[in-house]
Amino acid sequence: MILIKNLTKVYRTENESITALKNINLEINDGEIFGIMGLSGAGKSSLIRCINRLEEPTEGTIEINGQDIMSLNNKELREMRKKIGMIFQHFNLLSNKTVYENIAFPMEISGVSKDVIDKRIKELLDMVGLADKKDSYPSQLSGGQKQRVGIARALANGPTLLLSDEATSALDPQTTSQILSLLKEINKRLNLTIIVITHQMDVIKEICDRVAVLNAGELVEVGNVVDIFSQPSSQITKKFVGIEEGMPDSIIDYDRGMVVKVLFIGKSAREPVISHLIKTFDVDVNILSGNIQHIHGETIGNLVIGLEGQADKINNAVEWLKNQGLKIEVLK
Numbered sequence: 001m002i003l004i005k006n007l008t009k010v011y012r013t014e015n016e017s018i019t020a021l022k023n024i025n026l027e028i029n030d031g032e033i034f035g036i037m038g039l040s041g042a043g044k045s046s047l048i049r050c051i052n053r054l055e056e057p058t059e060g061t062i063e064i065n066g067q068d069i070m071s072l073n074n075k076e077l078r079e080m081r082k083k084i085g086m087i088f089q090h091f092n093l094l095s096n097k098t099v100y101e102n103i104a105f106p107m108e109i110s111g112v113s114k115d116v117i118d119k120r121i122k123e124l125l126d127m128v129g130l131a132d133k134k135d136s137y138p139s140q141l142s143g144g145q146k147q148r149v150g151i152a153r154a155l156a157n158g159p160t161l162l163l164s165d166e167a168t169s170a171l172d173p174q175t176t177s178q179i180l181s182l183l184k185e186i187n188k189r190l191n192l193t194i195i196v197i198t199h200q201m202d203v204i205k206e207i208c209d210r211v212a213v214l215n216a217g218e219l220v221e222v223g224n225v226v227d228i229f230s231q232p233s234s235q236i237t238k239k240f241v242g243i244e245e246g247m248p249d250s251i252i253d254y255d256r257g258m259v260v261k262v263l264f265i266g267k268s269a270r271e272p273v274i275s276h277l278i279k280t281f282d283v284d285v286n287i288l289s290g291n292i293q294h295i296h297g298e299t300i301g302n303l304v305i306g307l308e309g310q311a312d313k314i315n316n317a318v319e320w321l322k323n324q325g326l327k328i329e330v331l332k
């Protein structure tokens with residue numbers, strides 16, 4: 001487990017101090033895929049660079065598996081870093097080395113014998129689906145293949161934690177999806193904890209179990225992905241998940257009845273709630289806006305409806321909706 005307590009990072013330059021992280025508290029569980037989301041400058045890179053101590057925190061503590069990483073000496077720090085793999089947006093491969101040599105590099109630095117390196121590289125290339133590319137140079141590979149090499153290199157020393165810094169941001173949607181599937185498969189197969197930094201919502205939706213949202217160095221929200229997507233609480237998260245602040249004109253202009261927002265999650269999204277409403281309560285239902293998302297096999301539906309009819313029938317209908325376990329908000 002990674003335990004981050006009261007973490008603050010201030011960069012001091014000659015003329016100014018920039019507070020990149022303000023009093024962050026976070027727990028990341030073993031074996032989970034944890035997303036860190038935020039706009040440019042939110043502090044995402046600073047946070048993961050503190051986790052592998054490429055940056056020194058200004059205040060606060062970080063424990064990895066019970067060990068306070070601030071107390072490590074240089075030798076212990078080198079050992080710790082072997083257990084943390086990292087992948088990058090621009091892959092950071094050595095262009096004058098082959099795929100084999102790129103993956104071998106971190107193991108050579110760790111003093112692993114040639115035989116073991118050879119065996120390990122075969123396993124890794126099979127795992128990332130590049131067995132036929134071991135003698136190619138990075139310039140001969142596609143973006144997705146380069147990232148596969150990056151992943152193999154990051155796994156070379158058998159890490160327990162993988163840090164992914166915008167690893168799919170330079171890839172097209174189809175390749176992104178393939179790389180995310182690979183990361184998920186590796187997470188399951190190796191029980192590897194993965195921290196994913198991204199500004200792409202689809203990445204969070206597709207592979208993360210939980211997500212933290214950073215804004216201007218502050219942790220504004222943390223929770224499981226289905227909860228955050230269905231009921232974001234901060235303004236910045238609402239923007240990320242595409243929920244509009246305020247009401248669109250079509251709803252403001254609507255004056256034929258009560259406007260109700262209905263949130264369907266899981267089983268309730270599969271029930272014929274609206275048709276039941278119309279049949280039982282003798283009200284008309286006008287759909288004003290709506291969307292359905294599928295996250296980790298869970299269906300999340302947001303619907304804004306106008307209920308038209310007699311006031312008492314509308315009130316009964318709203319009461320019934322509430323009793324179905326749906327989250328109801330009367331907008332107008």
Ligand SMILES: Nc1ncnc2c1ncn2[C@@H]1O[C@H](COP(=O)(O)OP(=O)(O)OP(=O)(O)O)[C@@H](O)[C@H]1O
Binds near residue numbers: 012019039045047
């Ligand atoms: N070495 C540094 N010296 C001074 N300021 C820095 C340094 N590194 C980052 N910062 C500042 O800290 C803040 C957070 O930067 P950080 O790179 O952590 O954000 P980010 O969310 O990763 O952004 P991006 O998505 O653009 O990479 C920014 O205001 C940035 O300018």
